Amino acid sequence: MSMSPFELHRPDDLLSAVRLLEKYGDDAVLHMGGTELLLLMKLGFAQPGHLIDGKRIADLKRLEVADDRLTIGAGVTHRRIERHRDIAHMMPALVSLEKAVANIRVRNAGTLGGNLCFAEPHSDPATLLAALDATVDLVGPQGGRTLPLREFLIGAFATALAPAEIMTRITVPLPRVGARVGYHRLALKERPTVAAAVVLDDRRCEVWIGALTAKPLPVPEAAAVLASSAGRDVTAAAEATRAAVLAVDAGEGDDYRAQLASVMVRRAVADAQPRLAL
Amino acid sequence: MGPNEAGQRRQRKDIIDKVTGRARYTSDLEVPGMAFARLVRSKVAHGAIRNIDTSAALALPGVVCVVTAKDFEHLDMYYGESVLDQPFLSVDRVRYIGEPFAGVVAETQEIADRAAELVRLEVEELPILENAAAAMHAETLIHPERPADPELANVCSRSVFEYGDVDRALAEAVYVHEATYTFPAVYHYAMEPHAYLAEWTSAGLDMWAGTQQPHKVRADLARIFGVPHNQVRVRVPYVGGGYGSKGQAKYEPVTAAMALVAQRPVRLVNSINESFHTVIRHAAVVTMRTGIGADGRIIARDSQVVYDTGAYADKGPRVARKGAYRSAGPYSIPNSRAVGIAVYSNRVPAGAFRGFSTPQVVWAGESAVDEIARHLKMSPLEYRKRFLTERGEPFLGDDAPMDADLPQGLQLAADAIGWDQPRPPGRGRGVGSGVKDGGGGAARVEAEVHLHRDGSVEVVASTIELGQGPQTAYAQIAADGLRARFEDVRVRAVDTWGQRFDPGTNASRSTISVGSAVYDAACQVYAQVCDAAEQVMGTSQDLRLDGPDVVAGGQRKPFVEVLAEVRRLQPDWLGSVSAIGVQDTTKGDGPLGYSSSFYEVGHSAVEVEVDPETGVLTLVKCASVADVGFAINPEGCEGQDEGSTVMGLGHTLYEELEFNGPELINPSLVDYRVPRAEDLPHDFHTILLENRDGPGPFGSKGAGEGGTLGIAPAVANALEDATGVRIRDLPLTPERVWRALRAHEEAQQLNIAEDRS
Numbered sequence A: 001m002s003m004s005p006f007e008l009h010r011p012d013d014l015l016s017a018v019r020l021l022e023k024y025g026d027d028a029v030l031h032m033g034g035t036e037l038l039l040l041m042k043l044g045f046a047q048p049g050h051l052i053d054g055k056r057i058a059d060l061k062r063l064e065v066a067d068d069r070l071t072i073g074a075g076v077t078h079r080r081i082e083r084h085r086d087i088a089h090m091m092p093a094l095v096s097l098e099k100a101v102a103n104i105r106v107r108n109a110g111t112l113g114g115n116l117c118f119a120e121p122h123s124d125p126a127t128l129l130a131a132l133d134a135t136v137d138l139v140g141p142q143g144g145r146t147l148p149l150r151e152f153l154i155g156a157f158a159t160a161l162a163p164a165e166i167m168t169r170i171t172v173p174l175p176r177v178g179a180r181v182g183y184h185r186l187a188l189k190e191r192p193t194v195a196a197a198v199v200l201d202d203r204r205c206e207v208w209i210g211a212l213t214a215k216p217l218p219v220p221e222a223a224a225v226l227a228s229s230a231g232r233d234v235t236a237a238a239e240a241t242r243a244a245v246l247a248v249d250a251g252e253g254d255d256y257r258a259q260l261a262s263v264m265v266r267r268a269v270a271d272a273q274p275r276l277a278l
Numbered sequence B: 001m002g003p004n005e006a007g008q009r010r011q012r013k014d015i016i017d018k019v020t021g022r023a024r025y026t027s028d029l030e031v032p033g034m035a036f037a038r039l040v041r042s043k044v045a046h047g048a049i050r051n052i053d054t055s056a057a058l059a060l061p062g063v064v065c066v067v068t069a070k071d072f073e074h075l076d077m078y079y080g081e082s083v084l085d086q087p088f089l090s091v092d093r094v095r096y097i098g099e100p101f102a103g104v105v106a107e108t109q110e111i112a113d114r115a116a117e118l119v120r121l122e123v124e125e126l127p128i129l130e131n132a133a134a135a136m137h138a139e140t141l142i143h144p145e146r147p148a149d150p151e152l153a154n155v156c157s158r159s160v161f162e163y164g165d166v167d168r169a170l171a172e173a174v175y176v177h178e179a180t181y182t183f184p185a186v187y188h189y190a191m192e193p194h195a196y197l198a199e200w201t202s203a204g205l206d207m208w209a210g211t212q213q214p215h216k217v218r219a220d221l222a223r224i225f226g227v228p229h230n231q232v233r234v235r236v237p238y239v240g241g242g243y244g245s246k247g248q249a250k251y252e253p254v255t256a257a258m259a260l261v262a263q264r265p266v267r268l269v270n271s272i273n274e275s276f277h278t279v280i281r282h283a284a285v286v287t288m289r290t291g292i293g294a295d296g297r298i299i300a301r302d303s304q305v306v307y308d309t310g311a312y313a314d315k316g317p318r319v320a321r322k323g324a325y326r327s328a329g330p331y332s333i334p335n336s337r338a339v340g341i342a343v344y345s346n347r348v349p350a351g352a353f354r355g356f357s358t359p360q361v362v363w364a365g366e367s368a369v370d371e372i373a374r375h376l377k378m379s380p381l382e383y384r385k386r387f388l389t390e391r392g393e394p395f396l397g398d399d400a401p402m403d404a405d406l407p408q409g410l411q412l413a414a415d416a417i418g419w420d421q422p423r424p425p426g427r428g429r430g431v432g433s434g435v436k437d438g439g440g441g442a443a444r445v446e447a448e449v450h451l452h453r454d455g456s457v458e459v460v461a462s463t464i465e466l467g468q469g470p471q472t473a474y475a476q477i478a479a480d481g482l483r484a485r486f487e488d489v490r491v492r493a494v495d496t497w498g499q500r501f502d503p504g505t506n507a508s509r510s511t512i513s514v515g516s517a518v519y520d521a522a523c524q525v526y527a528q529v530c531d532a533a534e535q536v537m538g539t540s541q542d543l544r545l546d547g548p549d550v551v552a553g554g555q556r557k558p559f560v561e562v563l564a565e566v567r568r569l570q571p572d573w574l575g576s577v578s579a580i581g582v583q584d585t586t587k588g589d590g591p592l593g594y595s596s597s598f599y600e601v602g603h604s605a606v607e608v609e610v611d612p613e614t615g616v617l618t619l620v621k622c623a624s625v626a627d628v629g630f631a632i633n634p635e636g637c638e639g640q641d642e643g644s645t646v647m648g649l650g651h652t653l654y655e656e657l658e659f660n661g662p663e664l665i666n667p668s669l670v671d672y673r674v675p676r677a678e679d680l681p682h683d684f685h686t687i688l689l690e691n692r693d694g695p696g697p698f699g700s701k702g703a704g705e706g707g708t709l710g711i712a713p714a715v716a717n718a719l720e721d722a723t724g725v726r727i728r729d730l731p732l733t734p735e736r737v738w739r740a741l742r743a744h745e746e747a748q749q750l751n752i753a754e755d756r757s
């Protein structure tokens, strides 16, 4: 099907973009890589009269690496993250995750912000970034605010974004040097079918399951097992994950989904690599 | 004379155009005054039409016309391959979700798309028969006008092949294996969706179509619109893949009908979603009983194959007939009964698809044979080699003798994956062999070769360039017949106006039939040139054409001068030397009404690894042997065989059209998962077997479908080899494999427990 006609706006700064979004309201939508948006438009699921292209906004493209955090502009592409030497050094799990997202054309155009704001349940970065407790900065007509990603994501295709609000950056606090971070996914179709992200720190462990539920699912029971066993009792963590998934899942085929989740947790732990200093 | 040019690895003639985007497909064509169409499709699976309200669509500015069956009451709207049950727009019923019941023509594609959404269909809903299994035992009839079957409801066709005494042989068998295998509905996934452009002119109907059967389309259009054949012109530019989906008429009639009402040229280009709703491959349920004699030989086979043909027959009756026929192969079985039933359901119509009915029955047959060999504690490879039909032995009772060395081919495939080497833990190996009686029989086809004054050569042959390489292979064949240079030969695109008849580009038939006619024509032109050279140059010794020159007996002279002298032509003569070649295969009377022209043979051998925790099956090694007789363009043959193997891997591991009731739920390229390059092992080989035993030029046979045949059973057989688990349903998805592994494990534990107690 053909896309319905729209007007393209290409603001150079954030405030103009917010103003344009405000001005055209429901008839406007922010366009970044367009990898999701244009598909929707071609299928007729979205028919905005105005596309506000954010690719000229320099603020959205900053990427900074510090000792204790990554600050990634919402307009940074998957490809840029995947090729970033410092991130590869400090956070190899994020880079290998990014390398497996979609295909090179999508990664070249698609942005991290676009991935999170679209809130497709089968997102790779959402799972790992939720486990790392990343925060997102939003700017809208009322000014700026910061939210934990865990709260920003509400459900399938649902986020805390208010009308005319733009995600500007994602801040990823890094666990202390030596802590291990792992991510493992299985993608039977185009996007991940199930994934697990683990953070293994003496004081603090995290286990999150992605793609099975509308938004990433924390498994505190599994995290607790890992924390109390110094990351060693993987079998118990996997079993805790199986139980957690069975508990949220009432549909048919749930034992297979639970199985996959438990396997992903085991493999994410096996894959986990220490976070290094800059 | 042996071939000189044929046998060389040649880059495809069409490839540069295609990779640079210069190639023109029907969907690229525009003609002055052209309007754009969109079909309006039913959202209801089964219903009697009460009313179609087109007023809102007609009111949209820019809409040229909106047509429904009411506009064509004076026409015979029905078409089909053998059963004319499909109207080009719904007449009184809609029978599947996605069925076109109206067409919108507008000044722009955007307007046509928007207007299509405004057309309202009012129906009285009828009971939905969501698949063949439901339809066979239903009260409701999808086509009440069709003759009833004595046993089942909604039967579109039933074919029975029988020889020997099956019941007696089964009673005498020392072991009878019985099992049911299922095969999913799958999508062709041609890169170019269906596309057409029609215009009515003073000369008649001018149709551009992405079709595999322009002459069949011409006949359908002539019949439907009541015009003579000489007023229907079907031109076929490049076609972006067919795989059977563009066989027989599809939307040519409706496009011509819209152009008739619009009084304008009209172009219709399907979206991918619409092509998913145009034609698919038959889902099938195959039940097989196989009787084994005391020496292990298969003495009887009794099969029943039910093909879900969807809402309309399309090629279903022929699919069911051939599938039944082939279900007894490729072994030498003295007693066989095979029943093939095509059943209507409220699904997307199913039609021709690469392999044409055979992957379904080979899936069953080659799984069953493996199970039998294991039961007999024999090596599945050795068992097959012992009982495969031998060269020269009549095939399936009394069809043409087998023209291939089947055990040799199978052994080559097995060797290529290291069959005899020790198996690494967690891995398994399997083989599968498929034989399909080749196309190209029962036809008389012609082709033309023209040698122009500048030495350039034009081949006119009605084979469609679908990407499978006839433009290249025919250029090689013609170059050989003419002793000309490959680069000087061009093969024309197909146009029924003035070009010679060919039944269709399908069934791996083109090279042996049309290709033979091309060779014949080229040889005739060569003979004319030799004759002229002898008169003018006094020799035709080792004559060849070198661009514009004739070279013979150490002399060189421009071809046009040679010809002018002999034929007393003016030196500025602009003509050509031409000939018409013929290939006649109408002889023979095998079980299908004619003898198989050749046998398309595909052997697959694989090594797989199974992840017991996720059920993910990984192909570690894959070898395919294509018995091509002689490879005219080895690069093309390998590409075709690799492509067909990968396509077969689709229904083996990933592909399945998923239905929620009658509704297709994954009709998009994102949701419909096909194999990708990264799914293939590095150890992935095609071996061409060239025994020069085919009927085509230089002993060639058809190719391009063999790889789809044996791959699925080879993988399932390897899975059993690795895990002890047998799965009889495709695709072998991770969940299915994991569940089977678990069930197997539980059964084993139960056995241990029982042994203990």
Ligand SMILES: Cc1cc2nc3c(=O)[nH]c(=O)nc-3n(C[C@H](O)[C@H](O)[C@H](O)COP(=O)(O)OP(=O)(O)OC[C@H]3O[C@@H](n4cnc5c(N)ncnc54)[C@H](O)[C@@H]3O)c2cc1C
Pocket: A029, A030, A031, A032, A033, A034, A035, A036, A037, A038, A074, A075, A100, A101, A102, A103, A106, A109, A110, A111, A112, A113, A114, A115, A116, A117, A118, A122, A123, A124, A125, A161, A165, A166, A167, A168, A187, A190, A191, A192, B670
């Ligand atoms: C074929 C394919 C395969 C894929 N596979 C994977 C996969 O394996 N794993 C995975 O995780 N993802 C996958 N994806 C998703 C991919 O990561 C996203 O498409 C991409 O990151 C989206 O970014 P974009 O810039 O193109 O977003 P756009 O399409 O431009 O925007 C998407 C939506 O988000 C909104 N939006 C974008 N940026 C912002 C912002 N800064 N503030 C507010 N709203 C915003 C837009 O308005 C729009 O509604 C796949 C996508 C495709 C098409």
